[in-house]
Amino acid sequence: MSPEIEALALEKTYPRPWWPRARWREAPRTALRGVSFEVRAGEVVALIGPNGAGKSTLLRILSGLLLPGAGTARVAGRDVVRERPGCRREVGAALADDRGLSPRLTARQNLRFYAALYGVPPREVEARIEELAGLLEARRLLEREVRTLSTGEKARVVLTRALLHRPRVLLLDEVTRSLDPGAARRLRTRLLTDVAARGAAVLFASHDLAEVEAVAHRVLLLDGGRIAAEGPFSEVRPTAEAVFAAVPREEE
Numbered sequence: 421m422s423p424e425i426e427a428l429a430l431e432k433t434y435p436r437p438w439w440p441r442a443r444w445r446e447a448p449r450t451a452l453r454g455v456s457f458e459v460r461a462g463e464v465v466a467l468i469g470p471n472g473a474g475k476s477t478l479l480r481i482l483s484g485l486l487l488p489g490a491g492t493a494r495v496a497g498r499d500v501v502r503e504r505p506g507c508r509r510e511v512g513a514a515l516a517d518d519r520g521l522s523p524r525l526t527a528r529q530n531l532r533f534y535a536a537l538y539g540v541p542p543r544e545v546e547a548r549i550e551e552l553a554g555l556l557e558a559r560r561l562l563e564r565e566v567r568t569l570s571t572g573e574k575a576r577v578v579l580t581r582a583l584l585h586r587p588r589v590l591l592l593d594e595v596t597r598s599l600d601p602g603a604a605r606r607l608r609t610r611l612l613t614d615v616a617a618r619g620a621a622v623l624f625a626s627h628d629l630a631e632v633e634a635v636a637h638r639v640l641l642l643d644g645g646r647i648a649a650e651g652p653f654s655e656v657r658p659t660a661e662a663v664f665a666a667v668p669r670e671e672e
């Protein structure tokens with residue numbers, strides 16, 4: 421069976437800013453340097469690494485929001501660059517700094533909009549919204565305008581949106597960061613139970629190593645845009661500890 425997520429020699433360099441005052445101060449920044457890996461159906465894989473390691477860049481490329489500089493990426497068998505519209509229906513993404521929700525619409529209106537975009541059959545939309553909002557403790561938020569929601573409340577709506585169309589691939593970028601610890605644990609368990617039941621592939625970035633140890637089948641450690649280690653958490657842990665310990669500290 422072919423992998424659900426496949427990255428081959430992915431590279432990404434962010435260009436210098438175009439505006440003149442920043443151009444001379446800022447160099448182009450390389451975020452990914454030849455990243456290759458696979459995630460199979462039913463696997464839950466964690467992406468860990470220090471700040472700036474390239475985790476969000478990788479997830480943004482896989483969700484079709486950012487073009488890679490070189491290399492290829494496939495999700496659910498489709499090329500994320502050449503078959504972008506097709507990928508949208510196969511991927512659920514809840515990424516950091518999510519700007520995709522319309523602030524003046526209610527959570528329910530936003531979810532209806534995305535359900536239509538993802539091709540959820542109209543007769544299933546309301547039931548699916550109710551089911552997921554129940555799962556993710558977001559029912560009481562459905563009739564509220566998004567601009568009135570707290571960060572943690574918005575995260576629940578973003579997670580609900582990511583699961584609406586029962587995607588084959590789920591990409592999560594530190595979405596539980598803004599949830600209080602009890603809610604984070606409950607929602608994580610329910611979410612993973614939901615996706616595991618469907619055999620979806622999950623790739624999630626996290627700084628919470630206890631979370632990673634508890635839920636990930638496998639871990640990818642990114643450091644400076646490269647995969648520094650890959651395997652079960654127990655095997656990756658020593659390298660991860662060395663990488664985190666080597667992060668330079670700024671003296672006060």
Ligand SMILES: Nc1ncnc2c1ncn2[C@@H]1O[C@H](COP(=O)(O)OP(=O)(O)OP(=O)(O)O)[C@@H](O)[C@H]1O
Nearest residue numbers: 434449450451469470471472473474475476477478
């Ligand atoms: N829009 C951008 N323009 C220029 N450089 C960027 C941009 N976004 C990210 N970078 C740089 O690319 C590198 C990788 O950033 P990225 O956000 O992917 O890291 P990360 O592992 O997700 O970090 P964190 O743990 O802090 O969320 C960093 O050096 C960062 O400064």
